[in-house]
Amino acid sequence: MAQKILKVTDLCKTYITNKKQNNALRNVSFEVNEGEMVAIMGPSGSGKSTLLYTASGMDDATSGEVMLDGENIAAMPKKKLANVRLEKMGFIFQQMHMLKNLTILDNIILPATEAKSKKRSRKEIREQGESLMRKMGIIETAGNDINEVSGGQLQRACICRSMINDPQIIFADEPTGALNRSSSDEVMDMLCSLNREGTTIMMVTHDARVASKCSRVLFIVDGEIKGEKELGSFSEGMNIRERERTLNNWLMEMGW
Secondary structure: OOOEEEEEEEEEEEEEEOOEEEEEEEEEEEEEEOOOEEEEEOOOOOOHHHHHHHHOOOOOOOEEEEEEOOEEHHHOOHHHHHHHHHHHEEEEEOOOOOOOOOOHHHHHHHHHHHOHHHOOOHHHHHHHHHHHHHHOOOHHHOOOOHHHOOHHHHHHHHHHHHHOOOOOEEEEEOOOOOOOHHHHHHHHHHHHHHHHOOOEEEEEOOOHHHHOOOOEEEEEEOOEEEEEEEOOOOOOOOOHHHHHHHHHHHHHHOOO
């Protein structure tokens, strides 16, 4: 039986704007198993990113539970939650959020220098950063500034950064959204490779081609999960067009 990495139960998120209540998430429940790559899809404004941010503790839940490693992160004190995010989660965003005054390698290893409980030397951290860069095919950019590399290389560096503390799960918000098709395919190949090695990934995407490489897709509308589609694990050599066609047909049935 697959081990559950993340269990979300009756998750609600309510915003108050101009004295009006906006129910961005409505009693959302789902589970993510170890080794899965799960995509969240839905129309613009459906609550995709809100769900990702609330499930990862980047945003506060109004009510509900988010269980990670046996603890409800939705009820954690801020300081403890910050440590959990740093040491047990990795994050990849559409906008890369790299620091301009640091090299690519120094950006990658920065979270590891802040993870005090891991107790690694600066040399060990640097060697791990370099190892991840070799794995992602960008070691030649280690000493570059962030404006000296392509968008695809920068996003692969962000993947390295997300992996530097050996997280239990990676949360990705539109990780290919700012990339052209070629760079998007490269980044997804890297994420699929990590997933095949056992890394659990949960991502938001609007791109059916990206989502078709995931093992499962959750479809959200108006803050509620309306359905989910099992696609199975994706391996090199599989017919991506057939998977994309299958997913698109299902999305049409769901009202995409």
